Amino acid sequence: MNDMTPTREEREARLEGMGCKRKRVEDIRFTQGKGNYVDDVKLPGMLHGDFVRSPHAHARVKAINTEAALKVPGVLAVITAETLKTVNLAWMPTLAGDVQMVLADGKVLFQNQEVAFVVATDRYAADDGINAVEVEYEPLPPLVDPFKAMAPDAPVLREDIKDKSDGAHGPRKHYNHIFEWTVGDKDLTDVAFRKAEVTIKELISYQRVHPSPLETCQCVCSFDKIKGELTIWGTFQAPHVIRTVVALIAKLPEQKIHVISPDIGGGFGNKVGAYPGYICAAVASIVTGKPVKWVEDRMENLTTTSFARDYHMTTEIAATKEGKVTGLRVHVLADHGAFDACADPSKWPAGFFNIVTGSYDFPTAHLAVDGVYTNKAPGGVAYRCSFRVTEAAYCIERGMDILAQKLNMDPAELRLKNFVRPEQFPYHSALGWEYDSGDYHTAMTKAMETVDYAGLRREQAARREAFKRGETREIMGIGVSFFTEIVGAGPSKNCDILGIAMFDSCEIRLHPTGAGIARMGTKSQGQGHETTWAQIIATEIGIPADNIMVEEGNTDTAPYGLGTYGSRSTPVAGAAIAMAARKIKAKAQMIAAYKLEVHEDDLEWDIDGFRVKGLPEKFLGMKDICWLAYNSPPPGMEPGLEAVSYYDPPNMTYPFGAYICVMDIDVDTGVYKVRRFYALDDCGTRINPMIIEGQVHGGLTEAFAIAMGQEIHYDEAGNVLGGSFMDFFLPTAVETPHWETDFTVTPSPHHPIGAKGVGESPNVGGVPAFSNAVNDAFSFLGSVHIQMPHDFWRNWQAAKDLGLIREPAAA
Amino acid sequence: MAKTHVTMTVNGAQVEGLVEPRTLLVHFIRENLQMTGTHIGCDTTHCGACTVDLNGMSVKSCTVFAVQAEGAEITTIEGMANADGTLSALQEGFRMMHGLQCGYCTPGMIVRAHRLLQENPSPTEEDIRAGIAGNLCRCTGYQNIVKAIQYAAAKQNGVEFKEAAE
Numbered sequence: 001m002n003d004m005t006p007t008r009e010e011r012e013a014r015l016e017g018m019g020c021k022r023k024r025v026e027d028i029r030f031t032q033g034k035g036n037y038v039d040d041v042k043l044p045g046m047l048h049g050d051f052v053r054s055p056h057a058h059a060r061v062k063a064i065n066t067e068a069a070l071k072v073p074g075v076l077a078v079i080t081a082e083t084l085k086t087v088n089l090a091w092m093p094t095l096a097g098d099v100q101m102v103l104a105d106g107k108v109l110f111q112n113q114e115v116a117f118v119v120a121t122d123r124y125a126a127d128d129g130i131n132a133v134e135v136e137y138e139p140l141p142p143l144v145d146p147f148k149a150m151a152p153d154a155p156v157l158r159e160d161i162k163d164k165s166d167g168a169h170g171p172r173k174h175y176n177h178i179f180e181w182t183v184g185d186k187d188l189t190d191v192a193f194r195k196a197e198v199t200i201k202e203l204i205s206y207q208r209v210h211p212s213p214l215e216t217c218q219c220v221c222s223f224d225k226i227k228g229e230l231t232i233w234g235t236f237q238a239p240h241v242i243r244t245v246v247a248l249i250a251k252l253p254e255q256k257i258h259v260i261s262p263d264i265g266g267g268f269g270n271k272v273g274a275y276p277g278y279i280c281a282a283v284a285s286i287v288t289g290k291p292v293k294w295v296e297d298r299m300e301n302l303t304t305t306s307f308a309r310d311y312h313m314t315t316e317i318a319a320t321k322e323g324k325v326t327g328l329r330v331h332v333l334a335d336h337g338a339f340d341a342c343a344d345p346s347k348w349p350a351g352f353f354n355i356v357t358g359s360y361d362f363p364t365a366h367l368a369v370d371g372v373y374t375n376k377a378p379g380g381v382a383y384r385c386s387f388r389v390t391e392a393a394y395c396i397e398r399g400m401d402i403l404a405q406k407l408n409m410d411p412a413e414l415r416l417k418n419f420v421r422p423e424q425f426p427y428h429s430a431l432g433w434e435y436d437s438g439d440y441h442t443a444m445t446k447a448m449e450t451v452d453y454a455g456l457r458r459e460q461a462a463r464r465e466a467f468k469r470g471e472t473r474e475i476m477g478i479g480v481s482f483f484t485e486i487v488g489a490g491p492s493k494n495c496d497i498l499g500i501a502m503f504d505s506c507e508i509r510l511h512p513t514g515a516g517i518a519r520m521g522t523k524s525q526g527q528g529h530e531t532t533w534a535q536i537i538a539t540e541i542g543i544p545a546d547n548i549m550v551e552e553g554n555t556d557t558a559p560y561g562l563g564t565y566g567s568r569s570t571p572v573a574g575a576a577i578a579m580a581a582r583k584i585k586a587k588a589q590m591i592a593a594y595k596l597e598v599h600e601d602d603l604e605w606d607i608d609g610f611r612v613k614g615l616p617e618k619f620l621g622m623k624d625i626c627w628l629a630y631n632s633p634p635p636g637m638e639p640g641l642e643a644v645s646y647y648d649p650p651n652m653t654y655p656f657g658a659y660i661c662v663m664d665i666d667v668d669t670g671v672y673k674v675r676r677f678y679a680l681d682d683c684g685t686r687i688n689p690m691i692i693e694g695q696v697h698g699g700l701t702e703a704f705a706i707a708m709g710q711e712i713h714y715d716e717a718g719n720v721l722g723g724s725f726m727d728f729f730l731p732t733a734v735e736t737p738h739w740e741t742d743f744t745v746t747p748s749p750h751h752p753i754g755a756k757g758v759g760e761s762p763n764v765g766g767v768p769a770f771s772n773a774v775n776d777a778f779s780f781l782g783s784v785h786i787q788m789p790h791d792f793w794r795n796w797q798a799a800k801d802l803g804l805i806r807e808p809a810a811a
Numbered sequence: 812m813a814k815t816h817v818t819m820t821v822n823g824a825q826v827e828g829l830v831e832p833r834t835l836l837v838h839f840i841r842e843n844l845q846m847t848g849t850h851i852g853c854d855t856t857h858c859g860a861c862t863v864d865l866n867g868m869s870v871k872s873c874t875v876f877a878v879q880a881e882g883a884e885i886t887t888i889e890g891m892a893n894a895d896g897t898l899s900a901l902q903e904g905f906r907m908m909h910g911l912q913c914g915y916c917t918p919g920m921i922v923r924a925h926r927l928l929q930e931n932p933s934p935t936e937e938d939i940r941a942g943i944a945g946n947l948c949r950c951t952g953y954q955n956i957v958k959a960i961q962y963a964a965a966k967q968n969g970v971e972f973k974e975a976a977e
């Protein structure tokens with residue numbers, strides 16, 4: 001060995017593999033304005049399409065007059081449901097087994113619903129055209145309150161299915177009912193409640209919100225009449241699924257559809273579904289023979305494409321006097337809006353809401369979810385969470401706090417008493433999941449010690465006394481949340497989308513000089529896949545991450561995958577990468593054995609190549625093996641070094657974490673200040689700690705936004721009141737708290753590299769931590785549960801309801 | 812609609828074009844000049860994705876008509892790199908401190924931060940947070956954006972950047 005031989009540490013460092021805070025590859029282009037987003041796509045002769053939208057929440061469409069619009073300079077076509085009927089596309093299937101109007105067919109069912117699509121030479125002319133389309137409406141009574149949806153005299157919303165007694169998920173109880181989904185043992189749970197020493201019951205609502213990525217939904221469709229090929233650039237989190245959907249509904253051969261997701265400006269669930277804009281742009285391109293661009297504006301984004309949540313959860317917990325939980329009963333009224341367009345795996349009408357037993361060892365539980373139609377926008381996407389998991393986490397984490405209050409017990413102590421214990425894993429929950437791994441006590445204890453939880457409670461007790469003595473008008477809340485996520489959908493035995501199993505895929509191709517390309521079925525929207533996927537490959541096969549190019553989003557070149565949402569990329573595609581890399585490594589070992597003239601079993605892996613056991617100087621690096629694969633493979637072996645893996649996970653993964661929020665609220669103004677927020681996450685093996693920290697910061701900020709202000713609210717007439725950034729709360733750098741992050745590592749036992757996924761945990765755990773902090777602040781004054789969002793006004797209102805505000809005497 | 816002729820200086824180069832009186836500056840930059848680094852994220856002047864530097868001020872180019880920019884000096888994200896093509900201190904800071912994820916807000920953030928550091932070369936964390944309050948980011952939670960700007964300020968001031976203790 002001479003001095004130039006790199007040390008093991010140097011060789012490891014050169015790879016920039018797993019565990020390394022590798023700087024992002026993507027940033028070179030993004031920091032220079034050289035990203036390529038959909039709206040940046042400009043094709044020769046490209047037209048622009050835009051929607052005429054309904055001002056009414058519920059109305060009959062009597063007539064649409066397009067004559068004047070067609071005379072507007074620049075306007076080339078106006079597409080209506082009648083046009084779409086000629087190609088059988090007036091309605092489209094949804095991911096949830098329902099159908100949705102692409103353009104208003106006879107009636108409109110929510111405000112801002114798509115009524116006609118104007119196609120013009122540029123976006124300004126399209127706007128002029130919209131203003132010239134005349135639509136005659138006959139208003140109908142709107143149905144806004146989901147609790148009134150199944151009243152005997154409720155207005156009929158969906159005339160197309162009003163007489164159908166069965167929906168995609170079984171029997172319907174009413175013409176505005178979509179499905180009932182039940183899980184768990186009802187009888188056993190009833191017994192647990194009958195025998196319970198202590199019970200709580202509370203209606204816990206999770207308001208309607210919207211993912212609102214900074215880039216809205218958009219696409220460019222270009223139909224080539226000669227070749228019969230359709231190319232779509234779009235903001236798609238799941239490009240292959242979009243290709244299959246287009247093939248199925250437009251009856252085009254799938255090989256003639258090219259779907260490209262270029263750079264995406266954030267998704268958070270908003271860009272999973274298929275929206276009328278995509279269909280209309282495609283039809284418009286077929287009709288006009290020109291490429292057509294459709295770009296949503298912000299108001300359209302907030303009011304039409306994919307809301308999230310809107311779950312009203314009646315939550316009951318049974319327990320012993322000592323605080324041991326004995327049963328959980330939850331009924332959810334789910335407001336799905338006008339069409340059931342939830343983006344859930346096919347057999348899961350309420351997603352994985354049955355993770356609602358959370359991190360606690362409930363001996364029995366029962367869950368029933370009723371989905372109903374209302375005159376609101378369709379959607380029901382997983383806004384930075386796995387399917388309905390954040391609703392479930394909010395439900396149980398508020399429930400546990402309410403139980404603690406009733407028992408007069410500390411909420412952290414109650415959690416510690418009921419956690420699933422480390423030796424119980426793999427743990428079978430009462431509602432049917434097999435939790436793969438966890439160590440909840442260690443995480444919770446670490447969190448409590450780091451923030452000096454006992455000290456905080458002492459401070460709070462002193463300040464409550466001071467408040468009662470009238471020395472301060474500020475109250476202090478400590479919000480504890482402990483969440484278990486369920487991500488990585490999913491095993492083909494229980495997860496599919498439109499019949500396609502929810503595997504994911506990776507193809508790796510190594511080049512002769514020791515470089516390579518990896519192509520994936522996933523699609524980054526900011527998660528940094530180009531950086532992290534290469535790190536997994538670097539560790540697995542000893543090629544520096546810098547030498548691996550990662551490519552996603554082109555359905556012609558990437559292997560079929562189900563896309564990126566629900567924190568599934570690392571659990572599913574991350575595993576596919578490792579498996580593809582291991583196939584390559586196995587072949588590389590044969591090449592090395594041949595070259596080094598030993599048996600394969602006499603070789604051992606050493607960072608970036610193979611070494612003969614016991615003969616450390618006999619070593620062959622991966623770079624040389626790449627060359628040999630193309631130059632002189634062993635006799636009888638095919639040249640080349642590449643592999644594909646389609647990974648069907650054996651189970652989901654179950655990341656968890658402990659979050660603690662400390663907040664001060666001024667009761668006279670409702671103004672709150674987040675004093676401290678500590679987040680401990682366990683996402684198993686950590687691929688890039690820098691990116692994990694960034695994901696946690698971002699997820700916590702979205703959780704903060706939801707808990708403290710976001711709401712897509714409708715008035716009684718069905719007017720949407722959260723339709724712009726004036727009304728819909730997106731925190732700026734000024735309001736956003738400072739985040740403290742921490743971790744424990746409990747690798748997933750069934751995942752090839754032990755990783756579990758992290759991007760959505762902070763949203764799932766963050767919302768209850770904030771809400772529990774507000775509720776905890778008010779609890780000593782007799783308050784049990786205050787609904788989100790906890791904005792200043794609502795905090796003030798809560799104080800007023802508790803009689804804390806002195807009304808000025810009437811003049 | 813009748814068109815008006817406009818000329819302005821963008822990233823040091825004289826440019827011109829024909830626009831409708833209602834054409835927004837952001838559309839002129841993105842579509843006429845085909846510089847697509849400047850983004851659009853809202854309709855209500857809230858998000859700042861469209862921020863450009865106009866006559867020495869940070870301006871939301873979605874809220875200015877192209878005709879109002881007649882004769883103006885404009886710098887966009889495409890004009891932010893060093894003269895030799897290397898990343899500027901801010902661009903480098905955003906990368907080193909992981910101040911971006913999807914990258915959609917990033918051009919506006921960097922252009923805004925550039926002006927902020929001209930106005931206040933040694934800002935405190937509070938100054939930075941207030942200084943970028945007109946720019947929304949949905950991905951990062953701002954904490955690393957603040958660090959990125961601190962990194963650039965330190966580099967421009969020739970002092971060592973010490974990451975704020977967590």
Ligand code: FES
Binds near residue numbers: 853854855856857873
């Ligand atoms: S596009 Fe949002 S402020 Fe200009």
Ligand code: FES
Binds near residue numbers: 914915
């Ligand atoms: S990085 Fe995505 S909006 Fe800021």
